[in-house]
Amino acid sequence: xxxxxxxxxxxxxxxxxxxxxxxxxxxxxxxxxxxxxxxxxxxxxxxxxxxxxxxxxxxxxxxxxxxxxxxxxxxxxxxxxxxxxxxxxxxxxxxxxxxxxxxxxxxxxxxx
Amino acid sequence: xxxxxxxxxxxxxxxxxxxxxxxxxxxxxxxxxxxxxxxxxxxxxxxxxxxxxxxxxxxxxxxxxxxxxxxxxxxxxxxxxxxxxxxxxxxxxxxxxxxxxxxxxxxxxxxxxxxx
Numbered sequence: 001x002x003x004x005x006x007x008x009x010x011x012x013x014x015x016x017x018x019x020x021x022x023x024x025x026x027x028x029x030x031x032x033x034x035x036x037x038x039x040x041x042x043x044x045x046x047x048x049x050x051x052x053x054x055x056x057x058x059x060x061x062x063x064x065x066x067x068x069x070x071x072x073x074x075x076x077x078x079x080x081x082x083x084x085x086x087x088x089x090x091x092x093x094x095x096x097x098x099x100x101x102x103x104x105x106x107x108x109x110x111x112x
Numbered sequence: 113x114x115x116x117x118x119x120x121x122x123x124x125x126x127x128x129x130x131x132x133x134x135x136x137x138x139x140x141x142x143x144x145x146x147x148x149x150x151x152x153x154x155x156x157x158x159x160x161x162x163x164x165x166x167x168x169x170x171x172x173x174x175x176x177x178x179x180x181x182x183x184x185x186x187x188x189x190x191x192x193x194x195x196x197x198x199x200x201x202x203x204x205x206x207x208x209x210x211x212x213x214x215x216x217x218x219x220x221x222x223x224x225x226x227x228x
Binding site: 030031040041042043044045048050088090092098099100101102103104105 | 145147154155156157160168170203205213214216217219220221222
């Protein structure tokens with residue numbers, strides 16, 4: 001069974017600070033995605049990383065896939081209150097259209 | 113942007129009753145999924161559906177569960193005899209073909225199922 005552990009589980013920081021969220025596994029993934037989920041809504045895809053060591057930027061969010069494709073990180077620069085939400089990593093072992101294995105989630109709260 | 117719609121948003125049922133959760137995937141999508149999220153726990157895969165048949169299912173998806181695409185637009189999840197532990201938020205998702213590892217799942221807003 002593949003597991004994706006996210007840390008920290010909860011994070012509260014002041015607006016304007018930087019933060020990093022981690023997604024770790026002992027398994028290798030062919031691709032890894034990051035989603036954000038707001039209360040009462042389904043997860044919304046932020047990014048997909050495929051290549052070991054890959055870095056992708058989405059405005060103030062920087063995503064990195066580990067060299068061995070077992071872990072990933074999400075770094076937010078100058079956090080804003082609109083970044084508040086549940087951040088989920090999710091991986092696939094093989095090709096597309098197979099099931100996603102979701103991580104345990106990081107609930108982020110940005111304090112004004 | 114097109115979206116996946118799910119009905120009802122909330123469903124309360126008695127243990128042992130049958131429930132049907134309904135989803136309308138995005139119209140040009142060919143892959144369909146059900147996931148669930150028990151309160152405070154992670155999102156779990158239930159089943160994937162392609163070309164009018166199940167392509168993959170998890171251990172959770174036992175004989176009490178079934179899926180159907182009855183009319184080319186709806187995608188339903190049926191639980192024949194609900195148990196207390198089936199209480200969860202159920203998410204439907206769909207994706208378009210041909211994106212491989214970059215497949216993007218579009219999730220609905222979910223149906224909160226409460227089994228009493």
